[in-house]
Amino acid sequence: MILNKKQTIALDYLEDDTTEEVLFGGAAGPGKSSLGCYWQLKRRIKFPGTRGFIGRAKMITLRETTLKTFFEVATDKKFGLELKRGKHFELTTPQDKENPNCIEFYNGSLIFLRDLFLYPSDADFDELGSLEITDAYIDECSQVVSKAKDILKVRIRYRLEENGLIPKILYTTNPTKNWAYSEFFKPSERGELLKRRKFVQAFAWDNPDYPKSSLESLKNMPEGPEKERLYRGNWDYSDDPSVLCEFDAIMDMFTNDHVERTGKKRISSDLAMQGRDKFIVAAWDGLVCRFVVDKGKSDGKSIETDVKQVMTSEGVSHSHTIVDSDGMGAYLESYLKGIKEFHGGAQAMHKKEFANLKAECGYKLAEKVNKREIKIICSPIQKEQIIKEMGVLKAKNVDSDESRKRLIGKDDMKEQLNGKSPDYLDTLIMGMYFQLSEFVVAVA
Numbered sequence: 001m002i003l004n005k006k007q008t009i010a011l012d013y014l015e016d017d018t019t020e021e022v023l024f025g026g027a028a029g030p031g032k033s034s035l036g037c038y039w040q041l042k043r044r045i046k047f048p049g050t051r052g053f054i055g056r057a058k059m060i061t062l063r064e065t066t067l068k069t070f071f072e073v074a075t076d077k078k079f080g081l082e083l084k085r086g087k088h089f090e091l092t093t094p095q096d097k098e099n100p101n102c103i104e105f106y107n108g109s110l111i112f113l114r115d116l117f118l119y120p121s122d123a124d125f126d127e128l129g130s131l132e133i134t135d136a137y138i139d140e141c142s143q144v145v146s147k148a149k150d151i152l153k154v155r156i157r158y159r160l161e162e163n164g165l166i167p168k169i170l171y172t173t174n175p176t177k178n179w180a181y182s183e184f185f186k187p188s189e190r191g192e193l194l195k196r197r198k199f200v201q202a203f204a205w206d207n208p209d210y211p212k213s214s215l216e217s218l219k220n221m222p223e224g225p226e227k228e229r230l231y232r233g234n235w236d237y238s239d240d241p242s243v244l245c246e247f248d249a250i251m252d253m254f255t256n257d258h259v260e261r262t263g264k265k266r267i268s269s270d271l272a273m274q275g276r277d278k279f280i281v282a283a284w285d286g287l288v289c290r291f292v293v294d295k296g297k298s299d300g301k302s303i304e305t306d307v308k309q310v311m312t313s314e315g316v317s318h319s320h321t322i323v324d325s326d327g328m329g330a331y332l333e334s335y336l337k338g339i340k341e342f343h344g345g346a347q348a349m350h351k352k353e354f355a356n357l358k359a360e361c362g363y364k365l366a367e368k369v370n371k372r373e374i375k376i377i378c379s380p381i382q383k384e385q386i387i388k389e390m391g392v393l394k395a396k397n398v399d400s401d402e403s404r405k406r407l408i409g410k411d412d413m414k415e416q417l418n419g420k421s422p423d424y425l426d427t428l429i430m431g432m433y434f435q436l437s438e439f440v441v442a443v444a
Helices: 005-014 032-046 059-075 146-154 179-190 212-219 225-230 247-252 300-314 328-335 357-370 380-390 410-416 423-443
Strands: 021-025 051-056 089-091 102-105 110-115 135-138 168-173 197-201 265-271 279-285 288-295 321-324 340-342 375-377
Touching (some): 005 032, 005 197, 021 032, 032 051, 032 135, 051 059, 059 110, 135 146, 146 168, 146 179, 179 197, 179 247, 247 357, 265 423, 279 423, 288 300, 288 423, 300 321
Parallel strands (some): 021 168, 021 197, 051 110, 051 135, 265 321, 288 375, 321 340
Antiparallel strands (some): 089 102, 102 110
């Protein structure tokens, strides 16, 4: 195969003795999938009896896109391999008892094809736990959570020593604001990328095989975030002026170790009622926040028990505990006397500036986040979702003449979160009530 220059650079990293992770891409059209498939094919042929891995967020998309590229790279003479399906390799079915969803090679090598979507029924990716592989390729890694790739990395150990290999994993993507941004692009831009990682920025014009008509279509896209991402490969695109939190500031929430506990303990809780997905309790010590309860929808008694237990274990008084007011909050207050109910539509403390209390608390949260004054302690899975939910903390009607500030509605947030309720965000917003009330009391 005659690789383009950027593909060659990436392949050199994938074949050296020091690089373990490579991120390739950064725009549309540079040959991301063909590079990944070529590398996997080359490894399987060169090292008989080894096991590769190709993954995407959804198996149906993998079969409809990446797998078609794989067959093209394997069989078309222009790629230099000229393998024949049925002679040199075969695709197994999902029902195959020995190796379901695999590509089996004539020399005993395998490539596992796997779905890497975060399913609630397998939040720990136990499906990957039984695999032992030699190397891996994740296509469109913007759709894959970091926990999936972290677990996959530790499964890369099969026949490495006997073939003189080190663990290798390739990621391909267009610009995205997830772990690819924070772990590869941003450190690379700062000159701080770990030695075992490499980032290769590539564009459509780097690929001589990319159709000229497609390149012209990219070039003629309307100015905006999609053109910034897909044509110019801009990772720091500003896609929405209504977003209240800077992305870097959101990422820093999980590493703001300078934020200290103050001894002022509070609790905020979203109670998994009326369209919410989760029952969440956050324990605050100053502006250090821990998510100590994270469950699916629960009945009233178990919610009461859990909230009371957290109040006791954390040493938080009733008056320093706030829960959402929708249905269950009113029920809970009748059993836990003196706790506060959060009414998002209530009058703001600064009513001339904000349309309601939730907007005021939401803007206060954004202020604290952007000033790097909040520290969040949570699991990797929670972190992924919190990052997504913080991205929908947005101003409503940002270009209008409305004098008072508002947030976009819950339905708009859910739509942007693919139907999920922003329960972590709601819990963080409620936590700001105490910041506001303490300020108002101090000023008064």
